[in-house]
Amino acid sequence: MRTIEVCLTPELIHQHSLKGKTVVVVDVFRATSCIVTGLANEVEAIRPVGEVEETKELGKKGYLMAGERGGIKVPEFDMGNSPFEYQSEAVKGKKVAISTTNGSQAIIKSADADEIIIGSFLNLESVSSYLLQSKSNVVIHCAGWKGTPNLEDTLFAGALIDECAEEIDPTGDSALVAHQLYIGNHENLLGIAKQSSHAERLAGFGIEEDLEFCMKENEYQVVPKLVGEELISV
Amino acid sequence: MRTIEVCLTPELIHQHSLKGKTVVVVDVFRATSCIVTGLANEVEAIRPVGEVEETKELGKKGYLMAGERGGIKVPEFDMGNSPFEYQSEAVKGKKVAISTTNGSQAIIKSADADEIIIGSFLNLESVSSYLLQSKSNVVIHCAGWKGTPNLEDTLFAGALIDECAEEIDPTGDSALVAHQLYIGNHENLLGIAKQSSHAERLAGFGIEEDLEFCMKENEYQVVPKLVGEELISV
Numbered sequence: 001m002r003t004i005e006v007c008l009t010p011e012l013i014h015q016h017s018l019k020g021k022t023v024v025v026v027d028v029f030r031a032t033s034c035i036v037t038g039l040a041n042e043v044e045a046i047r048p049v050g051e052v053e054e055t056k057e058l059g060k061k062g063y064l065m066a067g068e069r070g071g072i073k074v075p076e077f078d079m080g081n082s083p084f085e086y087q088s089e090a091v092k093g094k095k096v097a098i099s100t101t102n103g104s105q106a107i108i109k110s111a112d113a114d115e116i117i118i119g120s121f122l123n124l125e126s127v128s129s130y131l132l133q134s135k136s137n138v139v140i141h142c143a144g145w146k147g148t149p150n151l152e153d154t155l156f157a158g159a160l161i162d163e164c165a166e167e168i169d170p171t172g173d174s175a176l177v178a179h180q181l182y183i184g185n186h187e188n189l190l191g192i193a194k195q196s197s198h199a200e201r202l203a204g205f206g207i208e209e210d211l212e213f214c215m216k217e218n219e220y221q222v223v224p225k226l227v228g229e230e231l232i233s234v
Numbered sequence: 235m236r237t238i239e240v241c242l243t244p245e246l247i248h249q250h251s252l253k254g255k256t257v258v259v260v261d262v263f264r265a266t267s268c269i270v271t272g273l274a275n276e277v278e279a280i281r282p283v284g285e286v287e288e289t290k291e292l293g294k295k296g297y298l299m300a301g302e303r304g305g306i307k308v309p310e311f312d313m314g315n316s317p318f319e320y321q322s323e324a325v326k327g328k329k330v331a332i333s334t335t336n337g338s339q340a341i342i343k344s345a346d347a348d349e350i351i352i353g354s355f356l357n358l359e360s361v362s363s364y365l366l367q368s369k370s371n372v373v374i375h376c377a378g379w380k381g382t383p384n385l386e387d388t389l390f391a392g393a394l395i396d397e398c399a400e401e402i403d404p405t406g407d408s409a410l411v412a413h414q415l416y417i418g419n420h421e422n423l424l425g426i427a428k429q430s431s432h433a434e435r436l437a438g439f440g441i442e443e444d445l446e447f448c449m450k451e452n453e454y455q456v457v458p459k460l461v462g463e464e465l466i467s468v
Contacts, residue, residue: 008383011246015382148249149242149383151407173385173431177415180426184418192414197407 009144027143031103038086040220067099118224128163151196158182243378261377265337272320274454292331301333352458362397385430392416
């Protein structure tokens with residue numbers, strides 16, 4: 001039986017062998033929710049970058065510059081890190097370079113994997129279908145918050161494990177913890193996610209609508225995949 | 235309100251400020267269960283050490299040598315890492331030097347704390363009473379397994395948070411995850427713990443009785459505390 005592991009934070013990713021595996025990167029609040037929303041709304045491609053300066057260089061080459069530091073839009077950028085910004089007409093057909101506190105970093109630290117795809121509650125079922133049709137073992141790489149595990153990404157990991165459980169075996173205790181967290185809270189996902197530290201921080205910025213949107217399941221049918229240096233819809 | 239944090243593995247302990255705080259070290263399978271059992275059964279003191287060689291040096295000074303590597307007793311040692319060994323007449327009044335894969339390391343990496351105490355299901359209520367009567371903020375330091383988070387220590391963290399919840403505020407998402415894990419599984423602690431990777435490894439050594447004993451709640455009324463370099467009952 002194939003296996004599905006969970007890495008609760010990028011600081012522990014060295015404990016997982018990624019070679020030959022499919023890595024699902026998740027940063028529910030809000031990077032991977034933005035990426036899924038963008039590619040579902042006809043953004044041509046999204047390029048994850050680590051540093052603000054690198055984003056600005058890509059801006060000179062025609063990319064829209066997107067991202068935040070500490071939850072706040074970088075002043076010179078075209079866009080911040082709200083999924084609603086990725087629904088606008090202005091982004092259709094464009095390429096976006098995105099640099100965020102946690103999500104971009106997790107994508108970059110997954111480089112050893114055979115393939116990297118992007119998960120969020122918004123495309124949960126599309127990701128599980130993709131994994132079920134694949135033949136690879138899977139690692140769910142939770143972006144967490146500044147190196148610490150977080151509630152909402154762990155909850156997503158549990159949800160994805162649950163969707164795949166009949167055919168892919170949860171392996172390692174982090175996977176069991178995530179799965180049990182989901183089983184105990186699947187009828188109250190938004191309620192429990194609102195208790196997270198990250199939700200409390202973001203609520204301070206007045207963006208509770210973002211949080212509610214990011215917790216919607218199966219809003220979109222796309223699977224963003226890293227091809228070269230860009231995420232595109234497959 | 236005072237705070238209680240959870241560190242899911244010693245590899246993440248640098249994310250927690252320990253100064254001025256009480257750290258509760260837990261390694262359910264089996265180091266901290268052994269320490270609690272020993273001090274409840276009249277072992278005079280238990281000295282956690284990192285390396286096998288250091289344990290042997292203490293052996294020359296009259297300590298009983300105890301511990302394992304990878305779940306197996308170190309051949310030259312007097313004792314392995316089973317709580318039942320700590321109930322024998324042979325250990326009464328003696329000092330024990332203990333070196334284990336995970337538990338000893340977590341104790342040593344908690345050195346910045348104001349005080350270090352030892353938790354396990356066997357002394358859950360005694361630890362919670364101790365914390366409730368104290369005035370410090372708390373970090374529960376889970377020993378995990380070779381640097382990875384594990385199910386049984388996370389479950390204990392959730393149980394301890396639950397005991398203290400009216401007076402000490404779970405802080406940070408690892409604490410919320412641990413608490414939710416416990417809430418969802420508190421009626422089936424042994425059942426869920428037996429699903430853990432560590433339980434599966436240990437079952438391979440034919441020591442299921444150890445596992446069942448380690449999951450018993452409130453078997454003993456002791457709180458081991460590190461004083462100088464030794465754990466004693468307070």
